[in-house]
Amino acid sequence: MTMIQIRDVNKRYDDGFHALKNINLEFRQGEMTVLIGPSGCGKSTTMRLVNRLVSPTSGTVEIGGRDIRSIDPVELRRSIGYVIQSVGLFPHMTIGRNVAVVPRLKRWDADKTARRVDELLDMVGLKPDLYRDRYPSELSGGQQQRVGVVRALAADPDIILMDEPFSALDPLSREQLQEDVARLQQELHKTIVFVTHDMDEALKIADRIVLMKDGEVVQSDTPDRMLRRPANDFVRTFIGQKRLEAGGAADVAEREAGPDLGGFVMADGPTVNDVMVTQPAVTYPGRGLAEAITTMERRKVDSLYVVDRQRKLLGSVSIYNVMDSYGDEDKTVADVMMPVRYSVQSGTPLTQAVELLASHRLHNVAVIDEDSRFIGLITRGSVVRHLAEKLPHGDNGEEPGSSTGLGPQGGNREEHS
Amino acid sequence: MTFADFADYFWRNRGLMGEYFLQHVQMVAAGVGLALLAGVPLGILCMRGRWTARLVLAVTGILQVVPSLAMLVLLMLWMGLGNATVMAGLFLYSLNPIVRNTYVGLQQVSGSLIDAARGVGMSRWQQLWRVRVPLALPYMMTGLRVAAVIAIGVATIAPLVGGDGLGREVYAGINGQNSLRIYSGALPAALLAIVADIGLGALQRRLDPAAARSRRPRAGGGASGKDGADAAVPPVPKAQG
Numbered sequence: 001m002t003m004i005q006i007r008d009v010n011k012r013y014d015d016g017f018h019a020l021k022n023i024n025l026e027f028r029q030g031e032m033t034v035l036i037g038p039s040g041c042g043k044s045t046t047m048r049l050v051n052r053l054v055s056p057t058s059g060t061v062e063i064g065g066r067d068i069r070s071i072d073p074v075e076l077r078r079s080i081g082y083v084i085q086s087v088g089l090f091p092h093m094t095i096g097r098n099v100a101v102v103p104r105l106k107r108w109d110a111d112k113t114a115r116r117v118d119e120l121l122d123m124v125g126l127k128p129d130l131y132r133d134r135y136p137s138e139l140s141g142g143q144q145q146r147v148g149v150v151r152a153l154a155a156d157p158d159i160i161l162m163d164e165p166f167s168a169l170d171p172l173s174r175e176q177l178q179e180d181v182a183r184l185q186q187e188l189h190k191t192i193v194f195v196t197h198d199m200d201e202a203l204k205i206a207d208r209i210v211l212m213k214d215g216e217v218v219q220s221d222t223p224d225r226m227l228r229r230p231a232n233d234f235v236r237t238f239i240g241q242k243r244l245e246a247g248g249a250a251d252v253a254e255r256e257a258g259p260d261l262g263g264f265v266m267a268d269g270p271t272v273n274d275v276m277v278t279q280p281a282v283t284y285p286g287r288g289l290a291e292a293i294t295t296m297e298r299r300k301v302d303s304l305y306v307v308d309r310q311r312k313l314l315g316s317v318s319i320y321n322v323m324d325s326y327g328d329e330d331k332t333v334a335d336v337m338m339p340v341r342y343s344v345q346s347g348t349p350l351t352q353a354v355e356l357l358a359s360h361r362l363h364n365v366a367v368i369d370e371d372s373r374f375i376g377l378i379t380r381g382s383v384v385r386h387l388a389e390k391l392p393h394g395d396n397g398e399e400p401g402s403s404t405g406l407g408p409q410g411g412n413r414e415e416h417s
Numbered sequence: 418m419t420f421a422d423f424a425d426y427f428w429r430n431r432g433l434m435g436e437y438f439l440q441h442v443q444m445v446a447a448g449v450g451l452a453l454l455a456g457v458p459l460g461i462l463c464m465r466g467r468w469t470a471r472l473v474l475a476v477t478g479i480l481q482v483v484p485s486l487a488m489l490v491l492l493m494l495w496m497g498l499g500n501a502t503v504m505a506g507l508f509l510y511s512l513n514p515i516v517r518n519t520y521v522g523l524q525q526v527s528g529s530l531i532d533a534a535r536g537v538g539m540s541r542w543q544q545l546w547r548v549r550v551p552l553a554l555p556y557m558m559t560g561l562r563v564a565a566v567i568a569i570g571v572a573t574i575a576p577l578v579g580g581d582g583l584g585r586e587v588y589a590g591i592n593g594q595n596s597l598r599i600y601s602g603a604l605p606a607a608l609l610a611i612v613a614d615i616g617l618g619a620l621q622r623r624l625d626p627a628a629a630r631s632r633r634p635r636a637g638g639g640a641s642g643k644d645g646a647d648a649a650v651p652p653v654p655k656a657q658g
Contacts (some may be wrong), residue, residue: 051536053532053535053536074538074539074540075538076538077535077536077537077538078537078538079538082533082536082537084529084532085529088529088530088532088533089533090530090531090533090534090547090548091552092551092552092625099603101537102538103536105537105538105539105543151537161536253528
């Protein structure tokens with residue numbers, strides 16, 4: 001069902017700049033639509049039409065079939081969540097106050113507001129007792145933006161607008177926030193309009209991608225279809241160029257086959273947690289096959305583990321599974337994945353995992369925690385690297401002490417450099 | 418003359434000195450207080466547009482550069498002799514630092530915060546009172562502090578237009594060529610200015626909940642903690658008194 005309908009919208013500024021040219025878009029209820037494009041393409045302006053921060057020169061915007069010009073802008077904005085880049089929290093208000101901004105504007109009673117604030121902080125893993133009375137500057141950038149996200153959810157709006165919310169964050173917090181948002185969306189099914197210039201981010205979280213250029217919509221499609229059928233060269237370059245950039249920065253091969261280790265037993269058993277790769281490449285059951293291939297290319301791997309939003313292990317897909325069914329555009333990862341036959345619990349001695357690798361001639365073994373969440377991967381490569389770290393070198397006897405001190409992190413860091 | 422002479426004189430006349438001191442404080446408080454009541458709304462008015470701001474700041478700026486003696490004498494021609502004339506003079510003198518700092522404080526609030534405030538559905542009035550004014554408070558306090566220190570100085574010439582205060586003692590000393598009396602008027606006035614400066618400075622830091630813990634947007638290099646907050650104090654207008 002269409003939630004927001006943008007019809008024939010043009011935006012011209014007083015200086016003659018034609019910011020939006022005949023925009024027609026619909027945002028469906030419960031979907032996350034990502035507006036993407038180079039800077040100055042009008043993606044933010046388009047998003048800001050929805051809460052009347054920008055009013056069109058011509059054309060109409062409707063929410064739920066109602067022309068928003070008939071709604072008081074202040075009331076309209078209170079019914080729409082709004083997240084901007086990390087500076088959006090009010091520095092003179094505590095975290096609790098910041099989250100409570102919209103409920104207070106809507107004059108909720110104090111008890112209800114306080115309960116809602118605590119509930120929301122819990123939702124993104126910030127302990128209310130610890131964070132409620134702190135000021136934004138006392139939180140890390142990632143924490144601040146988590147507060148920014150739940151502030152938008154406070155009055156339970158149906159629509160949420162997010163304007164490059166994660167672009168100022170470091171890559172780790174960004175990854176975390178993207179997963180938080182994906183998880184929340186899984187539960188809440190809001191209609192989200194998300195602006196970004198990062199194609200990887202878009203491919204990761206979007207139900208639908210709208211690619212814009214010079215105030216026009218170039219292509220509006222699902223991520224999978226956009227990858228399969230880019231409308232023109234611009235789309236191709238935009239996706240391709242971004243992927244190239246990402247590929248350059250991404251981690252190197254994670255699952256390359258190492259030499260067979262046989263039944264090698266360590267003297268003083270490390271556990272699988274010491275050795276595992278902690279950021280293995282994963283995909284989600286609803287993803288299209290073209291997306292799966294993109295992820296494999298980006299991470300330079302030949303198979304992916306499939307997890308749900310709680311990171312429970314559902315199965316795995318190899319490049320062969322995907323290629324066999326690639327012609328069928330309606331198939332998703334869930335249709336082609338294979339069950340995972342071998343996995344080890346967190347805390348298992350490494351020797352058991354190695355035996356498993358050897359006796360079943362596996363390339364890798366998944367590590368899961370007690371809630372059967374996928375937390376890491378033992379690969380032959382990671383075992384070899386661990387051994388190289390641990391074992392004394394014949395020619396420089398004084399080394400082992402210090403290299404043992406480095407421990408498994410040293411190995412992982414190498415993996416990601 | 419020794420310090421003992423001064424102390425002796427001051428002690429013998431402590432009743433009168435106390436009275437002068439109190440009068441001094443009252444005149445300053447009334448003049449600056451009125452300027453605060455008028456200046457903050459004027460600073461807010463400046464937010465209406467560039468031309469309003471230019472006009473208001475030009476008028477208060479001109480008031481500020483009139484020499485203090487000329488200002489009081491001109492006011493005296495119109496209002497006659499007395500404390501009211503002094504207070505009117507102090508009021509006009511204090512307007513500029515208060516209006517200017519209020520305006521600067523309201524202006525420096527980052528555009529993205531205002532965007533956030535609009536975006537979450539604050540009316541213009543709520544944007545002003547819930548976001549701009551709280552964040553401008555330390556700036557307004559700076560204005561108040563500058564105004565108070567200037568006013569304490571200017572108030573010592575009050576006797577020339579028939580006013581009271583510590584200036585009485587100073588002028589009595591000048592007329593009688595009695596340096597004891599000059600000191601007895603001038604030292605407490607100087608002390609009052611220093612105390613006001615320090616006290617209002619402390620209040621300024623107190624009134625700024627964000628500054629105590631945060632990096633303000635304009636603080637140099639995002640310095641953390643209290644240093645960053647101090648760096649956020651805006652340049653004060655040139656004082657003349």
